[in-house]
Amino acid sequence: MSEDAIKAEGLTKIFNHGLVAVDHINFSVKHGEIFGFLGPNGAGKTTTINMLITIARPTEGKATILGSDIAKQSMAVRSSIGVVPQEYTADEDLTGYENILLCADLYGIPRSVSKKRAADLLNLVELTAFKDKRVQTFSGGMRRRLELACGLINRPKVLFLDEPTLGLDVQTRAATWNYVKMLKKEFGMTLFLTTHYLEEADALCDRIAIIDHGKIVVIGTPSELKDSLGGDIITLAIQKDEDITGLISKVEHVKEVKKENGSYMIKSSNGELTAPLIIEALRKNGHVVTRLSLTKPTLNEVYLLYTGKSMRDAEESREAVFQQRVAMRRSHA
């Protein structure tokens, strides 16, 4: 078995109309890891997933899943992966149970095995009570859970989740996060997920790749990425108008001190430890601290650093995203 569960080298997708959706990306996902693709709508997340799950052909580059080439050994790839797509794909005219059995049939799992598995999965996603209801009567959260159950029917080693909590309420989102964590913990499953929610990437992923305009701008663990910002930021003000820059910079863990509009911006590798030390040092020298705040860096700041725009701004360029979607749709219409 290869070392990485997923490995992509120079993976590229250019649609017929010349739109470069994914641009020479390289990354690898280790076994049992939760790996997240974070980026705004239209960044190329779904196109990357579509290539990895073998429903879109890469224009250039290659990728392997559990050692099988996605282009040359697509059947082997399909057998070993599970997919929970962005859309609700269950057949609305069938019941939840029928949908799961249909998925099992698509993997060629005999009925003797699939009936038992379907019952277990319905239990897992807490849909047993509704299994004989038609899917058209299901709520959004129930449908998501059903998609999850379908994606797990072949007991995949690698599970792909495309925007798993898109459009879900806060409660259902939290429940989904718990399922994802449980899959990793209980089954040692490798999970690849895309999201445009920063807090989701932060809460779930072992490692994150930030993707923008089809390119990976940075990969790392959430804390590595946050550390790359230079640590925590302490802002403070004192009573007297006196320069205390020298005094503060001698305190342990302090990396940088800047004076701005009468208050001090202090970068520290460990804000919680540094803040009391600074107060202590200032008091010894007869200064009175009037105001102090500690900011831990968030992925939003990471995102801002690497893409040059905040996640919110990127989200707001909806017109651009819309144009891109239209181009994608045309090129395979």
Add this chain to the structure above:
Amino acid sequence: MSEESNVSKSKLHGLWALTNRELKKWYQAPFVFVMGIIQPILWLALLGKAMNIGAIFSSGALPPLPQLTPALTPSQLQVLGVYFAGMQKQIMTSTFGTADYFSFMAMSMVAFTTVFTTAFVGMSVVWDRRLGFMNKVLSTPVSRSAIILSKVFAASVRAMFQAAIVAAIAFALGLQTGSNFSVFSIFGIFAIVFLISVGLASMFTALTLRSTRMEMPQAIFQLITLPLMFASSAYFPINLMPNWLQAIASVNPISYTIDAVRRLMIFSDGFGPLPLDFAYVGIFTVVVTAICIVLSWRYLNK
């Protein structure tokens, strides 16, 4: 974690599951199901009975006999009457192969119901694409041909059911069977209807394989149905058509299907070219289905 030993290695696994899904959607929707039965009743009752071509030759449609001298005796008049009545039947039979135009047309409806039923198979391909179901299926180890064949077979089963209903209604409305008719004719009709349905469904699927737009299958349906219907022997014998239309009608697989159905049910002059009908429709179906499967390997993915 994964249990590969549990997984069937058959190339066409999933075919039955997907076909069954299509059929379930059909028979579990009572409204669509009933509409599908009503439609052929309307065709037969309205069109079949309205086009009463036999009535053209009835005595009421002819001017009264001129007065002759000496006047015809009653027995001569009777002979003449029998002669004209026989002539009507003979003209009808030599033109349509049966004296009853309704029977002639009813059989073309049996064949033609396959076009109406299979034409919208493209719709379900487009639906599945739009709703994401297609993406889901494509990411599973089901072969592309199984995905396509499930659509084709489900449409064919529906077409056979519809054809059986049309035939039953035709019987109820006074179909006159010929001396060729026997119990085996029914098997023969199912066979030819199945063959042509698979061919047509493959053709319509191939034409909409890449489309994500609902308008596409409709446009194709409108473009293709009319020539299929009128450039065939559905309403009128091919040998009485102008040459250019004869040329089109004689390559139209529907013509051969209609001929086979008529030969099995209402004709009385032997089976003659029946093997040719089956061979032609069979070859059409094999070729079109093969093209459709090859296209599905290439075009189902993004």
